[in-house]
Amino acid sequence: MKKTAFNSIVALLLASSTLAFSQFAIAHAHLKTPVPADKAVVETSPQNLTLTFTEDVEAAFSGVDVLNAQHQPVAVGKATLNDKHHDQLIVPISQPLPSGNYQVNWHVLSVDGHKTTGSYTFSVK
Ligand SMILES: [Cu+2]
Structure with missing residues (x-):
């Protein structure tokens, strides 16, 4: 009897952790890897921003706003998806960025x- 109770507790724990895992697996798209990286200091202006997410995203409804240190918007091109990796958004930087924080x-x-x-x-x- 004790062993049965133990087994059902184990089964319950397994079931709940599987549930927690699957909820994580279907979670929303979170930013996984931006390039340049978060808090990176780059030598020269990047030509693109590349943002890789934890899930595939819809380019038509996805994008970025880039602000300079004065909180003025910086001109960026239309965000497109990497052809092969639909979790990766590519945003062209229209003009080289001057030194500063973005x-x-x-x-x-x-x-x-x-x-x-x-x-x-x-x-x-
Ligand atoms: Cu979601």
Whole structure:
């Protein structure tokens, strides 16, 4: 009897951890790897920002706003998806960025229909 009770507790724990894991697996798109990286200091202006998410995203409903240290918007091109990796958004920088700090505010719609937003910063030396 004791062993049966133990087994059902184990089964319950396994079931709940599987549930927790699957909820994590279907979670919204979170930013995994931005390039330049969060808080990076780069030598020269990047030509693109590349943002890799934890899930595939819809380019048409995803994009970034880049602000300089004076909180003025910086001109960026239309965000497109990497052809082969639909979790990767590529944003062309229209004109080379002068030295300074930049804030990237991103918003994406993941393929599961959820919207997420976030921000990070990087600097050009
Ligand atoms: Cu989601």
